[in-house]
Amino acid sequence: MATIDDVAKASGVSKGTVSSVFSKKRSISKEVTERVLAAARSLNYRPNYWARSLANRSTRILGLNIRGESFKFGQFHLSLLNGVLRICYEHGYRLLVNTLSPSYLNQVENIASDPIDGEILLDPMEGDARIEDRLRSGIPIVIIGRPPEPYEKAGLVPKKELLVCKPQQEAPSHSFGYRSALEMLTASPQITAIIVDTDMMALGVYKAAEQLGLSIPEQLSVIAFSDNSVLSPEFTPPLSGVRLNADRLGTEAIQLLLEQMNASEKSAKRVLIPAELVIRGSCAVPMIMHK
Amino acid sequence: MATIDDVAKASGVSKGTVSSVFSKKRSISKEVTERVLAAARSLNYRPNYWARSLANRSTRILGLNIRGESFKFGQFHLSLLNGVLRICYEHGYRLLVNTLSPSYLNQVENIASDPIDGEILLDPMEGDARIEDRLRSGIPIVIIGRPPEPYEKAGLVPKKELLVCKPQQEAPSHSFGYRSALEMLTASPQITAIIVDTDMMALGVYKAAEQLGLSIPEQLSVIAFSDNSVLSPEFTPPLSGVRLNADRLGTEAIQLLLEQMNASEKSAKRVLIPAELVIRGSCAVPMIMHK
């Protein structure tokens, strides 16, 4: 690859001048500009990104950091990603998707600052080491995740035995939903409602209900913690859900990030993206309302 | 941020030694290693990624380059991305998603080599400038896209007027499929089959057919150029489709890329990921077979 020195030599100017031609940070006479660009073209020169970043202390790359071993993007992340990418695109930023495992990053030879100007952390654990780390190194971050407890407590105590988690490498959501529902409903016939993660999982639950002769919503209520506005209405009965606005979550997050990066004085902000309850027909009216 | 010099000073060794401690490319006595690491820890030092990349001429970042203005990821890309990410992850590479527009990148101040060791180009046009460009700069690339004509010609001449394209910023696939099908079928009642892009679009077509009183597959055949193995069987009638194996497309592409990057001598390879026809019930048996 040709370097800035080659171009400088070829066009008979100093490297400082070539730099200015490309960065446009200083005015260069038209005549010289053209001579330099011509030389650059014939040498097939392009400024080296890393060298530039090093000197500029800025990469024009934003990071999307996702926790965990063997992570997999789902519908929710897809929308979020699309939102993020759109804004990145508009502002001339590239997006670095970082899914490397903590164990890898903890090895001495892999320790390094991330090559980014700012970062979005998706669903970090409470007290996640990465947060502390970014704050120390002064990299602006935006965290997407659950609000702290006060926002989400309804005064009910969760029963752990009623919670089923889908392992990452598990079968598709659909069959997982089917099998789990079948098991749970058989073991605990007193269950009257199920909250699932996705539409596909709900489809599995519907199938299990049908097999067990349970009618939705009369005997079993189903709701998804997500919403596919095309698919859900086609269910029989139409599936209720929660519209999470993942796309907006992404755009707001990245805009907040850009705002922080440009702000002269840093600050901490909290933004709540509202989720909407979409009631269709898969949930019975709670008994408590008949009191 | 602390630099390597700070750490060197603090631990009383030269920067070369500190570098060796972190890169592990040269053996350093246990005693010195520990002294250096301790100093690094207390200074909160992490090697600078850009400086390292500059000196190493390698970034351990792979690129995923997607064409076009305002691109949006769909189901297909999601699977592909998951495949790519998994392999990246296993090999300790980060993934840079590059969706910047050509117009942006063509401005003088934005011209720069990409900060990557290798790249996947998704669906480039024929003679795409990026291909030529990567080859010139010696960056290994893998192209995901349609094979050249001989592989896909059935000897039929496409009629342009029968082709409908969904604009990027258009309404959801579902309603686009519905409206387009309605229009086309009304305008040209002799149409007996429709090929759509996604399941959602097919759903729209089903709806249009129902409204027009056309029965599937007797009067109208529908097939999707994609396959959602959970959803498609649930259609009435079950939707036929083509399993594109996007996930495998992603993993094979990135593996090919890594292989090329490590190969002592470069070569050009072509890999065909087979697509499978999944016949369910939405297509009539072609008349020609009754002859």
Added chain:
DNA sequence: TATTTTTGTTAAAGCGGTTTAATGATTCCA
């Protein structure tokens, strides 16, 4: 015409790492 301003260019000093060549200290082996 002398003086100030403006404009364009350059040499040299960073940016924060890695690497090479040289050197000193140990260990190994006969």
Added chain:
DNA sequence: TGGAATCATTAAACCGCTTTAACAAAAATA
């Protein structure tokens, strides 16, 4: 016990770009 081989460390050069300070030439001002 001397010489070779091994190991640990360092100073200095280098990676390719940006930027600062200095300066010369041209233009503007008095």
